[in-house]
Amino acid sequence: MKRTGWLVGVVVAAAGCAASGPLARGPAAASKPVEAPRPVLMRSAEIDARMRAAWKEKGLEPAERVDDAGFFRRVNLDLTGRVPKAEAVDAFLADKAEDKRAKTIDALLASPEYAEHFTNYWDRVLMGRNVRKHVDHAEFRRWLHEQLEKNVGYDVWVRELVSATGLTSAPRMAEQPVNGAANWYLRYMDNPPDLAGTTSRLFLGVRIQCAQCHDHKTEKWTMSDFQGFTASFLRTRAQLFYTDDKDKKGLRAYDVEDLERSPEGRLTRPRRAAKRMDIAEYKSAAPRALDGTDLLSGGSKPRTALAEWITRKDNPWFARAIVNRVWGVMLGRGFSEPVDDLRESNPPAMKDLLDTLASDFVTSGYDLKHLLRLIANAESYQLAARPKGQRGDGALWSYFHMDQLGPDELLDSLVRATGLPREKVERQFTFLFDVDEEDDHDDEFDGTITQALWLMNGKVMQRSIQIAPGSALAQVLSKPGGDEGKIRALYMRTLSRPPTDAETAHWVGFLKPPRPGPPPAGEGADTVRRRYEDLLWVLLNSSEFLFNH
Structure with a gap:
């Protein structure tokens, strides 16, 4: 790649010199812009080769390929969250094309049902099943659906979610735009430690909340690590902006903002959460990331700096965490289980494959559809749910793992x-x-x-x-x-x-x-x-x- 770029530069420079020299004839021709080469992305066949090698090493024989009806139902459930229509099943079974499975995966990923299904999934993961009354759930879901419908890069919308500011709802008389993502902060506005623990667990696969009360001899993270991570959220406030019980049915609009800090690093305005819980140890901690990065340097506000750090390309946890999660969603179990626990004492199965998929995910521009397409086209995803000539827990996905519908x-x-x-x-x-x-x-x-x-x-x-x-x-x-x-x-x-x-x-x-x-x-x-x-x-x-x- 570097040699190609260098050669193009030499050719363009030489052409420019020739056009401006004494032997030039007529006006210089306009140079055609050089397109950046497209990144080379991983193919499902590479997953297949690695899985085959792992099965052979462990003496496992993979299950038979699932039949067309089984595959069609499975992929519809996984990518759209519902069983397919009967007429769609008939059409798929009648199709004799060899690439009909790949085409079906592409069609489902492009369907409106894809965005709706994964809006439901991420809503459950992020908000839980008991959404607080002051959260504008509809606005949050609207924002989340837009990210998935437009296939916004995972890094982009996670960064916006973690650092979101603005109005959480749309008051009747307000002209300010609404940022539905700010409702995620609103859900935790009275409990910064829980917000810190959830952020680390969901987006990094790192469970630091066990260190909230004391250090663990067998675990890496300390109370100091937890306090520094939590301190990143202490300079944010959700202030009541407007309420109209009649028009909003009791729902209030809040304005989420990041506060300025004093030279001593303390809050310039009191925080509501400070009145409800003892956060003195967090206020005295310097905001920092899990690798020790100082989140006060560089002029950014700590929560914004944290969002940038979480989604950095060289972050060792971010891409691996989402790849492990999506692999678990599609195949019934992740490389590490639970899918949000990637600690050193819980090593993943097939670590090299996890790392390769994570690197490919970054190269793709954090494209969730690319990751889903890659997994759905893999042999391991398209195996039958019955083992062939063996028993066991299917740890290496030699047969498909059955799951109860959510x-x-x-x-x-x-x-x-x-x-x-x-x-x-x-x-x-x-x-x-x-x-x-x-x-x-x-x-x-x-x-x-x-x-x-x-x-x-x-x-x-x-x-x-x-x-x-x-x-x-x-x-x-x-x-x-x-x-x-x-x-x-x-x-x-x-x-x-x-x-x-x-x-x-x-x-x-x-x-x-x-x-x-x-x-x-x-x-x-x-x-x-x-x-x-x-x-x-x-x-x-x-x-x-x-x-x-």
Whole structure:
């Protein structure tokens, strides 16, 4: 690359000298601008080669390639957060092109559903499941959706999020622009230590909050490290700007700003949080990053300097943390588990591959779609969920790791499969799937007994299987044809695959059990319709529907 640039410079310089010399004839020709060479990015085949070598070394035989129906459902769930439409499954299965999987990945990443799904994901990760009332959640989600829809570089929007200032909401009479990202600071405005611990954990994969109270003999980070990192957030204030209970339904607008500091490094104005908790040890600490970088030098305000440091290309944690997280989202488990814990005492599997992917992510311009595309096209992502000739925990991803659908994925998949209005289902989900913990940011979901009972017997589930006007079951039964076609249509809506011959035969027998002579009294069309409702209930409550596999 350097030689090419040097040679171009010599040629351009020589051409300029010749044009201006005594032998020049006519006006000098305009030089054509030299385009910067495009960065060479990693390909999925490199992941495949490294995974194959690791499997061979460990004596593991990878699972078979997942069939087309399984892949199509899986990639739709992972990239759009919902099961695909039945007609889309049919079209994909009928497509004979060899590159149809790669084209599907590209199409899903370009779809509006991609931005909506990952808005839901990052909203859960950043805000948790119990958003405070003074946070304008709608403005925050609007800002987050814009970043993902425009595919803004991950480093850019993380930098803006960590250092965001401005109005958190749009008062009726205000002309100032709103910065939805400032609502993330608003969520933590009374607890700077929690903001510091969350920032480090989410964006660096470093859990420093264990050092909030005392040093640990076996861990790297000390109380001094935690206090210096937390001090970066002490010079920020969220001041009430406007409130209108009638127009904003009780929601208030705050103005988030970074304060000037005195020559001694103390706050020039009192901070609300100081009245609610003892932060004396943090006020006396010098704001600094985890590598010791002084965040007061250079003229920047500490929070801005911290955001710049976090997203620097030479930061040893930032790119590795997001690559580990996205790998875990797509493949069920990260290189390190939990995905936000990259400490030295929790070393990652296949560290060289993690480092290579992190370097490639930086080269791509922190392009999240590039990273997702790279992983989705890899062989390890497209393996079946059943191991081949081995048992174990799948630590090296020799088969696909099954995961229960998260609340948002389950909600959207139920809506698509049953045709119920989303708002009716969402009200029930808000009650059952939200949690009480103030700082719950865990994006994993294991489910509870109450939730399982709701899926089996809840009012929404009972309504979803009824043959009511506009329902999925009513639409299926209104189509011409026999039971075999209707059974297939229900399988495609719920499980995103056609039934096997054995399954079809079983359900045909269930719907109209063969028996000699006339049917028993009271058994007729209504009985068959109720059995169709039972069939749909079974499909919606099956593990095959409730899991990503």
